[in-house]
Amino acid sequence: MSDNTAKLNERLAEWLPREETQAERLREAMNYSFTAGGKRLRPLLMAMTYEAFGGEGPEIEPFMAAIEMIHTYSLVHDDLPCMDNDTLRRGKPTTWNVYGEDFGVLAGDGLLTYAFETAAKAFEVTGDPARTGRAMSILARKAGLYGMCGGQALDVLLTGSAPSADQLDFIYRNKTGALLEASMMIGAVLAGADGEALENVEKAAAAIGYAFQIEDDILDITADEAELGKNVGSDEKNAKTTFVTLYGMEAAQKEVRRLTEEALARIDAFPMPAPSLKELVAGLCSRRK
Amino acid sequence: MSDNTAKLNERLAEWLPREETQAERLREAMNYSFTAGGKRLRPLLMAMTYEAFGGEGPEIEPFMAAIEMIHTYSLVHDDLPCMDNDTLRRGKPTTWNVYGEDFGVLAGDGLLTYAFETAAKAFEVTGDPARTGRAMSILARKAGLYGMCGGQALDVLLTGSAPSADQLDFIYRNKTGALLEASMMIGAVLAGADGEALENVEKAAAAIGYAFQIEDDILDITADEAELGKNVGSDEKNAKTTFVTLYGMEAAQKEVRRLTEEALARIDAFPMPAPSLKELVAGLCSRRK
Numbered sequence: 137m138s139d140n141t142a143k144l145n146e147r148l149a150e151w152l153p154r155e156e157t158q159a160e161r162l163r164e165a166m167n168y169s170f171t172a173g174g175k176r177l178r179p180l181l182m183a184m185t186y187e188a189f190g191g192e193g194p195e196i197e198p199f200m201a202a203i204e205m206i207h208t209y210s211l212v213h214d215d216l217p218c219m220d221n222d223t224l225r226r227g228k229p230t231t232w233n234v235y236g237e238d239f240g241v242l243a244g245d246g247l248l249t250y251a252f253e254t255a256a257k258a259f260e261v262t263g264d265p266a267r268t269g270r271a272m273s274i275l276a277r278k279a280g281l282y283g284m285c286g287g288q289a290l291d292v293l294l295t296g297s298a299p300s301a302d303q304l305d306f307i308y309r310n311k312t313g314a315l316l317e318a319s320m321m322i323g324a325v326l327a328g329a330d331g332e333a334l335e336n337v338e339k340a341a342a343a344i345g346y347a348f349q350i351e352d353d354i355l356d357i358t359a360d361e362a363e364l365g366k367n368v369g370s371d372e373k374n375a376k377t378t379f380v381t382l383y384g385m386e387a388a389q390k391e392v393r394r395l396t397e398e399a400l401a402r403i404d405a406f407p408m409p410a411p412s413l414k415e416l417v418a419g420l421c422s423r424r425k
Numbered sequence: 426m427s428d429n430t431a432k433l434n435e436r437l438a439e440w441l442p443r444e445e446t447q448a449e450r451l452r453e454a455m456n457y458s459f460t461a462g463g464k465r466l467r468p469l470l471m472a473m474t475y476e477a478f479g480g481e482g483p484e485i486e487p488f489m490a491a492i493e494m495i496h497t498y499s500l501v502h503d504d505l506p507c508m509d510n511d512t513l514r515r516g517k518p519t520t521w522n523v524y525g526e527d528f529g530v531l532a533g534d535g536l537l538t539y540a541f542e543t544a545a546k547a548f549e550v551t552g553d554p555a556r557t558g559r560a561m562s563i564l565a566r567k568a569g570l571y572g573m574c575g576g577q578a579l580d581v582l583l584t585g586s587a588p589s590a591d592q593l594d595f596i597y598r599n600k601t602g603a604l605l606e607a608s609m610m611i612g613a614v615l616a617g618a619d620g621e622a623l624e625n626v627e628k629a630a631a632a633i634g635y636a637f638q639i640e641d642d643i644l645d646i647t648a649d650e651a652e653l654g655k656n657v658g659s660d661e662k663n664a665k666t667t668f669v670t671l672y673g674m675e676a677a678q679k680e681v682r683r684l685t686e687e688a689l690a691r692i693d694a695f696p697m698p699a700p701s702l703k704e705l706v707a708g709l710c711s712r713r714k
Binding site: 209286 | 442444446448452455498502506507508525526527528529531533534535539542546548554555557558561562564566568570571574576578581582591595599
C-alpha cells in the first residue's frame with residue numbers, strides 16, 4: 137500500500153460509525169467490510185476531479201467516504217451465497233463468510249444507508265446547500281436502478297446464459313461505470329461545474345469505467361490469485377460471458393487503450409491541469425504485468 | 426381499503442420508477458414490493474405532522490414516497506430466506522418468493538437507493554435547500570445503524586435466544602420506532618420545526634412506534650391469518666421473546682393504552698389541531714377486534 141493510500145484510508149475511516157450501539161455486531165460487520173482494503177479508486181477520482189475544477193471546501197470529504205461505502209456495500213451483497221457466493225475478497229474472508237449470511241445482508245444495508253447519512257453531513261459544512269443537494273441526487277441515481285444496481289441486476293439475471301453484446305454493454309456501463317461517473321460528477325458539481333463541462337466529466341468517467349471493467353476481465357484470465365487478492369478464473373468457472381470471451385483478448389486490449397486515450401483527452405479539457413488524475417487513469421488501465 | 430388510502434396509494438405510486446430499462450426485472454420486482462399493499466402509515470404520519478406544523482409546500486411528497494420505499498425495502502429484506510424466511514406478506518407472496526432470493530436482495534437494495542433518489546427530488550422544488558438537507562439527514566440516520574437497521578440487527582442476532590428487557594426495548598425503539606420518528610420529524614422539519622418542538626414530535630412518534638409494536642405482538646397471538654394478511658403465530662413458532670411473552674398480555678394491553686395517551690397528549694402540543702392524526706394514532710393502537 138502506498139503512503140498516499142494509507143493516508144487516504146485514515147481520512148476515510150474517520151467517517152465510519154464510531155458511536156457504540158447495542159447492535160455492535162452490525163457496526164463491526166460494516167467496519168470490517170469497509171476496512172478490508174481496496175484501492176479507494178472512487179474517492180480518489182472524486183477528490184482529483186474536485187481539485188481539477190478548483191474545489192477546495194470541506195464538503196467533498198463526506199461524499200468521498202459515502203461513495204466508498206456504496207462501493208463496499210455493493211461488494212458485500214455481490215459476494216452473498218445467493219449472488220456470486222464468493223468466500224474471498226481482497227485477500228480476506230468476505231463479510232458473510234465471517235458474520236453469517238444474515239449479517240452479510242444487514243452490513244450491506246447498513247453501509248448503503250450510512251453512505252447517505254455521511255453524505256448528508258456535507259449540509260452542515262457547505263456554503264451552497266442546493267449544490268450539495270444536486271450531488272446527493274447524482275449519488276443516489278448512479279447507485280440505483282438506473283445505475284449500478286440495475287447493471288448488477290442484469291448481470292445476475294444473465295449469469296450462466298450468454299448476454300448479447302448490447303446487454304454486456306449495459307452491464308459494463310452500469311455495474312462498474314455508473315459509480316465512477318458519480319465519483320467524478322460529484323467532484324465536479326461540488327466545485328461548481330454544470331452543463332457541457334459536467335457532460336464531459338460524465339463521459340470521461342464512463343470511458344474509465346469501461347476500460348477498467350475490460351481490464352478486470354483480462355486480469356481474471358492472466359493474473360494469479362495472490363497478485364489479485366481474490367478468486368481468479370471465476371468468470372471461466374461460471375462460464376461467464378465477458379468482453380474478452382465475446383471479442384477476444386487482442387480486441388479487449390485494444391479497446392482498453394482506445395478508452396484510456398479518450399478519457400485522458402477529456403481530462404485535458406478540465407479547467408485545471410490534472411497530472412495526478414491522468415497518472416491514476418493510465419495506471420488503472422494497464423494493471424497487467 | 427378506504428378511499429383515502431386508495432388516493433394516497435395513487436399519489437405514492439407516481440413516485441415509483443417509470444422509465445423502462447434493460448434491467449426491467451429489477452424495476453418490476455421493486456414496483457411489485459411497493460404496490461403489494463400496506464397501510465401507508467409512515468407517509469400518512471408524515472403528511473399529517475407536516476400539516477399540523479403549517480406546512481403546505483410540494484417538498485413533502487417525495488419524502489412521503491421515500492419513507493414508504495424504505496419501509497418496503499426493510500420488509501423485503503426481512504422476509505429473505507436467510508432472515509425470517511417468510512413466504513407470505515400482506516396476503517401476497519413475498520418478493521423473493523416471486524422473483525428469487527437474489528432479486529429479493531436486489532429489489533431491497535434498489536428500493537433503499539431509490540428512496541434517497543426520490544427524496545433528493547425535493548431539492549428541485551424546495552425554497553429552502555438547507556432544511557431539505559436536514560430532512561435528508563434524519564431520513565438516513567433513522568433508517569440506518571443507529572435506527573431501524575440496528576434494531577433489525579439485534580433482533581436477528583437474538584432470534585431463538587432470550588433477549589433481556591433492555592435488549593427488547595432497544596429492538597422496539599429502533600426496528601419499529603425509528604422510522605416512525607423519521608416520518609413525523611421530517612414532516613415537522615420540512616414545515617420549519619426545530620428545538621423543543623421537534624423533540625416533542627420525536628417523543629410522540631417514539632410512543633406511537635412502541636405502542637404499535639406491542640399491538641403487533643398482541644395481534645400475532647389473537648388475530649387469524651386472513652384478518653392480518655400474513656403468517657400469524659410466527660413469534661411462537663420461532664420461540665420469540667416479545668413484550669407479551671416478557672410481561673404478559675394484560676401488561677401489554679395496559680402499556681399500549683399508556684403510550685397512546687402519551688402520544689395523543691404530545692400531539693395536542695403541536696401548533697395546530699390535528700384531529701385526523703389523533704384518530705389515526707388511536708386506531709393504530711387498538712387494532713384488535
